[in-house]
Amino acid sequence: MNQNAITIALAGNPNAGKTTIFNNITGTRQKVGNWPGVTVEKKEGRVHKFGYDLKIIDLPGIYSLTPFSIEEIVARDYILDQCPDVVIDIIDASNLERSLYLATQLRELGRSKVLFALNMSDVATARGYKIDADKLSELLDVPVHATVGNKNQGVEDLLQKAIELAVSDTAPSRHRKVRYSNDIEAAISELETLLTPHMEHESPYDPRWASVKLLENDKVVVDRLPTVLPTDALDALMSKTASQRQTLQARYDEDPEIVLTDERYGFIAGIMKEVFSTSSRRRIDTSRNIDRVLTNRFIGFPIFIFFIWAMFQLTFTLGAYPMDWIESGVGGLAALIDYALPDSLVKDLFINGILAGVGSVIVFLPNILILFFCIALFEDTGYMSRCAFLMDKIMHLIGLHGKSFIPMLMGFGCNVPAVMAARTLESEKDRLLTILITPFMSCSAKLPVYIVLAGTFFGARAGTVIFAIYLLGIVIAIVSGRLFRTTLLRGADAPFVMELPPYRVPMLKSLLIHMWDRSKMFLKKMGGVILVGSIIIWALSAFPRTTTFTHDYPAAMAHIEAAYAEKTARADAEDQPALEKEKSERLLEVQRAMRAEQTANSFMGQIGQGIAPVFAPLGIDWRGGVSLLAGFVAKEIVVSTMGVLHAVDEEGSEALREALLKSGMTPLAAFSMMIFVLLYVPCIATVATIRKETNSTKWMLFSVGYTTAVAWVMAFVVYNGGRLIGLA
Amino acid sequence: MITRQFIHKPLSKVAEGQRARIVAVGGGGALRRRILEMGMTRGTELFVEKYAPLKDPLEVIVKGFHVSLRVAEASEITVEVVE
Numbered sequence: 018m019n020q021n022a023i024t025i026a027l028a029g030n031p032n033a034g035k036t037t038i039f040n041n042i043t044g045t046r047q048k049v050g051n052w053p054g055v056t057v058e059k060k061e062g063r064v065h066k067f068g069y070d071l072k073i074i075d076l077p078g079i080y081s082l083t084p085f086s087i088e089e090i091v092a093r094d095y096i097l098d099q100c101p102d103v104v105i106d107i108i109d110a111s112n113l114e115r116s117l118y119l120a121t122q123l124r125e126l127g128r129s130k131v132l133f134a135l136n137m138s139d140v141a142t143a144r145g146y147k148i149d150a151d152k153l154s155e156l157l158d159v160p161v162h163a164t165v166g167n168k169n170q171g172v173e174d175l176l177q178k179a180i181e182l183a184v185s186d187t188a189p190s191r192h193r194k195v196r197y198s199n200d201i202e203a204a205i206s207e208l209e210t211l212l213t214p215h216m217e218h219e220s221p222y223d224p225r226w227a228s229v230k231l232l233e234n235d236k237v238v239v240d241r242l243p244t245v246l247p248t249d250a251l252d253a254l255m256s257k258t259a260s261q262r263q264t265l266q267a268r269y270d271e272d273p274e275i276v277l278t279d280e281r282y283g284f285i286a287g288i289m290k291e292v293f294s295t296s297s298r299r300r301i302d303t304s305r306n307i308d309r310v311l312t313n314r315f316i317g318f319p320i321f322i323f324f325i326w327a328m329f330q331l332t333f334t335l336g337a338y339p340m341d342w343i344e345s346g347v348g349g350l351a352a353l354i355d356y357a358l359p360d361s362l363v364k365d366l367f368i369n370g371i372l373a374g375v376g377s378v379i380v381f382l383p384n385i386l387i388l389f390f391c392i393a394l395f396e397d398t399g400y401m402s403r404c405a406f407l408m409d410k411i412m413h414l415i416g417l418h419g420k421s422f423i424p425m426l427m428g429f430g431c432n433v434p435a436v437m438a439a440r441t442l443e444s445e446k447d448r449l450l451t452i453l454i455t456p457f458m459s460c461s462a463k464l465p466v467y468i469v470l471a472g473t474f475f476g477a478r479a480g481t482v483i484f485a486i487y488l489l490g491i492v493i494a495i496v497s498g499r500l501f502r503t504t505l506l507r508g509a510d511a512p513f514v515m516e517l518p519p520y521r522v523p524m525l526k527s528l529l530i531h532m533w534d535r536s537k538m539f540l541k542k543m544g545g546v547i548l549v550g551s552i553i554i555w556a557l558s559a560f561p562r563t564t565t566f567t568h569d570y571p572a573a574m575a576h577i578e579a580a581y582a583e584k585t586a587r588a589d590a591e592d593q594p595a596l597e598k599e600k601s602e603r604l605l606e607v608q609r610a611m612r613a614e615q616t617a618n619s620f621m622g623q624i625g626q627g628i629a630p631v632f633a634p635l636g637i638d639w640r641g642g643v644s645l646l647a648g649f650v651a652k653e654i655v656v657s658t659m660g661v662l663h664a665v666d667e668e669g670s671e672a673l674r675e676a677l678l679k680s681g682m683t684p685l686a687a688f689s690m691m692i693f694v695l696l697y698v699p700c701i702a703t704v705a706t707i708r709k710e711t712n713s714t715k716w717m718l719f720s721v722g723y724t725t726a727v728a729w730v731m732a733f734v735v736y737n738g739g740r741l742i743g744l745a
Numbered sequence: 746m747i748t749r750q751f752i753h754k755p756l757s758k759v760a761e762g763q764r765a766r767i768v769a770v771g772g773g774g775a776l777r778r779r780i781l782e783m784g785m786t787r788g789t790e791l792f793v794e795k796y797a798p799l800k801d802p803l804e805v806i807v808k809g810f811h812v813s814l815r816v817a818e819a820s821e822i823t824v825e826v827v828e
Contacts, residue, residue, distance in 0.1 A: 080779075080782050080783060081778075081782040083778060083782070085774075085775045085778055085779065086775075111809070112808075112809060112810050114784060114808045114809070115783065115784045115808055115810065118782060118784065274778070275770075275777070275781065278778070278781045278782060278786065279781070279786050279787065282781075282784060282786045305794075308811075309795075312795065312797065312798070312804075313798070314798045315798075317797075317798045318798055402813075405813075406797055406802060406804065406813050407797060407798060407799075409797070409801070409802050409813075409815065410797065410799035410800070410801045410802070411799070413801075413815070511775070512775055512776040512779045512780070512814075512818060513802060513813070513814060513815045513818060514776070514779045514780055514783060514812060514813075514814045514818060515812065515813050515814075516783075516810060516811065516812055516813075517804060517811040517812065517813055518810075518811075519811075
């Protein structure tokens with residue numbers, strides 16, 4: 018073991034400035050991932066300072082250490098099981114009383130050494146609060162250090178104090194823990210006597226703490242005790258616990274856990290009396306005034322809509338410029354490869370496999386950067402909780418939390434950042450639900466498909482039809498949301514009880530770090546699953562190479578060449594360009610026919626034709642089926658594949674429209690196909706993001722299966738229902 | 746001696762801009778714990794800052810910080826209005 022390695026965990030309430038301090042300490046040297054088995058974000062940073070290798074862990078923001086939310090369990094288990102050398106509790110000095118609730122619990126835990134950082138002391142001073150830090154330190158027997166995180170004041174000293182504490186050989190202090198009233202203290206010591214003989218030194222549980230938790234009927238502790246205690250001792254302990262709980266219940270006419278919470282706040286009130294005083298100086302509460310405008314009864318919503326609109330504009334309008342650059346960069350690279358390499362399979366793999374696949378996803382990077390910058394701005398200023406405050410009534414109708422609105426709305430742009438934005442939701446259930454229904458928000462990549470199909474078959478009514486498709490997506494999302502809430506993700510809603518933090522001026526550095534963290538994850542995916550996926554899809558459509566064609570295309574081309582060579586020789590000089598044009602058009606026609614046949618004979622084509630019976634009841638022919646299959650890479654590919662298969666120019670041209678009309682597709686079938694495109698499995702990038710964000714292959718597969726099943730059923734019902742009532 | 750009779754009512758019935766003192770916190774499980782852990786224990790004073798534009802949720806100020814809760818959640822908290 019490295020003698021100089023120290024692990025420091027940062028704990029604290031949400032909005033206490035924990036992340037700011039973490040960013041100040043670690044800068045960009047941080048690793049963002051998930052805590053094992055859950056989707057709670059885990060941030061870890063390593064720095065070398067004062068001659069020590071420091072590992073800094075940013076624990077999730079919590080109010081308490083009870084096992085009610087996943088964040089609380091994660092934080093508590095980390096401290097208990099990993100026993101960091103020091104836990105720094107970031108206390109919001111402007112919110113001292115509530116912060117002390119977590120602080121006293123950390124003290125009670127008796128595991129790691131604890132250090133308090135009295136953060137945002139400037140805000141507290143501005144509000145006229147006076148906090149006697151020395152007294153606080155004395156009362157709880159914990160070193161206290163003042164910091165101003167967003168001005169990076171005192172952070173360096175804090176770190177130094179933490180190191181001093183870590184290397185000092187004082188054990189975590191066992192004195193002056195929370196004192197409860199006599200009845201409770203008696204119950205605690207009864208249990209403690211039973212527990213102490215069995216608690217080895219390396220046991221993560223402090224006997225007194227474990228006794229308190231038993232009285233509170235803490236599920237995690239109750240479940241874990243059998244691994245620490247022999248059976249007979251456990252039985253004795255559990256029956257003692259039950260009788261003590263009963264006694265307390267009878268005495269207070271209240272659950273013991275509630276009594277304990279009450280008493281902790283009572284104990285804190287005592288501390289507050291000694292350390293906290295407020296001067297009569299009253300300042301204008303700017304934050305409150307801002308909020309009176311931003312959540313105003315009449316203009317709150319218009320302002321909110323404006324901000325969302327502005328975010329969309331920035332993301333998709335401003336983002337369009339770098340998008341163009343990336344597109345032309347990818348195009349240039351493809352041209353370069355085309356020029357440098359001889360025609361070969363490798364070249365095809367590079368251009369049509371890797372570049373086309375990864376390129377079609379990497380163009381979203383500017384969008385994602387801008388979007389996450391905006392979201393970080395919303396979060397860091399404190400506006401995000403106001404969005405939830407405004408939207409909760411509406412979102413709650415679907416069984417969702419107010420904060421789900423942002424991810425769902427972003428789904429209309431691109432599902433990848435939308436699914437990632439679900440991270441802002443604290444409850445795992447809400448997050449999962451949001452992730453599952455976000456793909457029904459029709460993303461912008463699906464629009465070209467609608468434009469071609471609706472434009473071809475519905476003429477002047479195309480706009481209305483496309484609007485109906487978008488609306489259908491929203492309706493399906495609502496219905497699915499309610500369905501999941503009552504089945505898979507049942508259970509009481511997570512309490513909405515949510516702090517509305519004061520508005521703050523955001524720090525650019527922290528905005529940029531937030532933006533970069535999330536974009537980095539997106540880029541990492543490029544190298545992994547999307548690359549592999551693109552290569553697989555390419556291989557499926559490029560092989561087998563040796564098809565026996567129904568026509569002798571090379572011969573046909575040679576024939577055209579020969580015929581025109583003869584014509585050109587006989588024609589006048591002024592007719593030559595026209596003849597040349599005619600020739601190349603006829604050559605192109607043959608080439609397209611050849612490519613169409615090659616694609617039809619490829620594995621992809623064979624699969625498409627193999628599963629044609631699946632699409633037939635929806636009125637979609639095998640070409641449509643193959644295009645939909647190819648659309649798994651990216652929805653834009655649906656249109657270009659249809660172009661290839663109908664042997665016309667790509668990209669929704671007039672020729673494709675004619676070909677579609679000629680193919681015998683009816684408006685009803687086109688509508689059915691649009692519904693299918695709207696609802697079926699999202700693109701590979703989104704699927705990979707769902708896997709990453711839910712941290713579960715099972716949920717990813719569920720999402721893929723559910724969306725596709727819904728798509729098929731809806732398209733089937735609409736197509737056959739339409740035929741029944743006589744639409745064609 | 747003048748005794749003032751305080752009327753108990755759910756927090757969800759307290760009008761915007763009124764001050765109230767918590768008498769009891771009902772509800773079960775996670776919700777009740779969360780409310781108490783945020784410091785909304787018996788005897789705590791709170792101020793109803795505002796209701797959201799759609800009348801749900803509402804925002805209260807307690808112990809110097811702002812908390813929003815749904816009307817359904819607020820109805821689990823019994824308070825007495827103080828002037």
